Amino acid sequence: MAGPPLRLFMNQFGWRSAMMIVAGLTLGVAALIHGLARDNPSEKGYADRLPVCRVDRHFSIGAVAAGMAEIFHYRNSWLLLVIPGSMTGSVLSFCGLWGVPFLTTHYGMTPAKAAVLASAMMVSMAAGGLCFGWLSDRSGKRKPLFLLGCFGALVPFSVALLIEGLPIPILVAALLIASFCANAVVITFAIAKESVPARLSGTISGMVNMGTMSGPMILQPAIGWMLDFKWHGHMEAGVRIYSFEAYRAGFSLMLAWLLLSLVLLIFIRETHCRQIV
Template identity: 55%
Template sequence: MNAVAFPPLRLAWMIWGLGAALYLIGFYQRVAPGVMTTELMTDFQLNATALGNLSAFYFYSYVAMQVPTGLLADHWGPRRLLASGASIAGLGTLLFAMAPDALWANLGRLLIGGSVAVAFVGMLKLAGHWLPPKQYSLASGMALFCCVVGAVFAGVPLRLLVDAFGWRPVMLVSAVVAFIVALAIWLLVRDDPTEKGYASHAIAHDDQAGHQDKGVMAGIRAVLGYRNTWLLYFIPGAGGGSVLTFAGLWGVPFLTTHYGLEKTTAAAICSALLVSWAIGGPVFGWLSDHLGHRKPLYLLGCVVQLAGWCVVVLVPGLPVWLLVLLLIVVGFFSGNMIIGFAFARESAPARLAGTASGLVNMGVMIGPMLLQPAVGWLLDRNWYGTMDNGARIYGLEAYRNGFSLMLAWLALALVLILFTRETHCKQIA
């Protein structure tokens, strides 16, 4: 009797790739409003506060879904979870594209954020079943590549499409793409290779599955009993929040208004910031593992970010080349937040490692969730009545006041890091 073979790698990566497609869509939707600010403000008659809130509706539901997503992945399986997520993402995008007013647009963004929140857990669940153990880390790294692709497409290409066809038709096509991904997942993806007659790699990765049934809130309470974990919950929102607040919403209008750049050029600069952020993550992760320390690199990253953002925000009229260089450096050092995941995992017992990582991920998303509308509120507080084609134009002082919230959170993050305990890359008992 012949042993059952593992699935061919080409098939395994195709299965994983369909899950990753939803993750790419999620990051594209996360930053898409940043290149459509004028159109959204004009169509929905929004001030900066309302626009920030519209963008942040994505994060409200995304954060809320972080806790139940793991349970849903175990109960439903990744196929049903990802197909449902892609379908609802398509519905949310359709609603957003056809929204007659801001209320319906907000609901569309809420549906998008909550639905794509299942992508990361779902595709890693597929990787655990379909891919060999030695390729599991590669799959995690490729997820970051999907972020980059989504972010880049939501920059200059999206801006050019919006200029050519208008934002609503482009979003309608985006909805169709999400529905196609949902159909492909349902037809082609299976939770486990055994459903297609192959052997499964699941044992290598599902050794902790049973812990999820012992109570999510109990796990969260246990994790927060360790000082490092609750400190590391508040810290990453500073770096991630600053990047996504600037590149994901307010960077394009700031650059077009105060540096006289074309919208496509401003979008390209914001995309460069996001790409450098994605590159910085694995570099900081590798360097931290190599040196055997978490705290010093985490601290260094925050120091450079704070210094860089201070120059960008507080020094007017920078040469464009220097501005771009600063944003790339800031983005790269913002990748230090990847250290927080390992830092938090090592700061709690191994049985709570998943919960600790989930809390850090929530902390990252809380940054833009709070900062995007808060910056908008301060912009409105400092608006002097200037309009252009139905959209409000904000002065340099207004942006300084708004972006000062980013600087304040980064300064707080610096202080909080000082109170963390170094793990030396070793799991506590």
């Protein structure tokens, strides 16, 4: 949601001023979290509804390494390290970096309008997380909805990014559907915690989050590399202009990862919304 106002502010005052304000606001939020947030509801006088997990509070590097090694004894852990990055990476690579120049160059949108669409995709993604999480708990199943979300991201993204000259309404609909479905990735965290002993829930959550954030970390520069590789030398105002074929090749990298994830999801062990180890 910050995309359009940030774009307008940058147009008026420049990117440096915009980033300084964002940094200041972020520092303020960090200070509020430090002052107000607590590790447990009981520290604020509320009842603690969760069972207490008895763990050894003695910290050692060896214990951390042993916990990290142990989570990989379970098949789902390996799969969930690879799968979620494709879904978050596809949306964040498009919305956060390559989508706006793609839309302005090949669909004639202004930067502000392209930023609005990118922000709408992020809102759609957030709504998708709520829906897929609720449906998963309601149905008592994790795997079918995860598969549906991955498929629902792959197909609309393929339509929007591989077919040139789409009507704008179809393009927008495809991108919004893809981003909505991509946030079925929230189910990753539930499956992960249910697939290892409860005492390792923090370790597996950190590992899954690393896999999730590896998506944009890998895809954003990889797409950029492919765009440069396919660049034909066209520049405007000192900025490289990439052909649709170059974007198609770049975006094919994220589509290939989504397809791989769809295949790997077949091998995920269903947890039925309960601890299975």
